[in-house]
Amino acid sequence: MLFHVRMDVAIPHDLDPGRRAELIATEKARAVELQRAGTWVHLWRVVGQYSNISVFDVDSADQLHQILWSLPLFPFMTVTVTALTTHPSSLSEVDG
Numbered sequence: 001m002l003f004h005v006r007m008d009v010a011i012p013h014d015l016d017p018g019r020r021a022e023l024i025a026t027e028k029a030r031a032v033e034l035q036r037a038g039t040w041v042h043l044w045r046v047v048g049q050y051s052n053i054s055v056f057d058v059d060s061a062d063q064l065h066q067i068l069w070s071l072p073l074f075p076f077m078t079v080t081v082t083a084l085t086t087h088p089s090s091l092s093e094v095d096g
């Protein structure tokens with residue numbers, strides 16, 4: 001199942017700089033791990049914003065929830081999830 005996910009990040013300005021750097025580093029390590037596993041299929045920065053647009057390929061909404069909930073930066077994110085399905089005019093459908 002594919003899900004489009006937007007993550008808007010808002011880390012408090014008064015958070016300890018060392019803690020901030022640690023959170024960002026652990027978030028990056030987890031994102032790389034999930035990309036290498038084929039779960040986090042796309043990861044794009046939204047121009048001019050501390051936000052990303054991502055596509056996840058997971059077995060269920062529950063699995064996606066667990067992944068998102070456990071991200072190090074999750075407490076500082078607003079997450080918007082959209083479930084995706086095949087478009088009938090997609091080449092993958094047209095060409096088989």
Ligand SMILES: O=C(O)CC1=CCC(=O)O1
Nearest residue numbers: 009027028031050051052
């Ligand atoms: O910077 C972000 O958009 C939040 C984030 C997701 C994966 C990562 O490494 O940072």
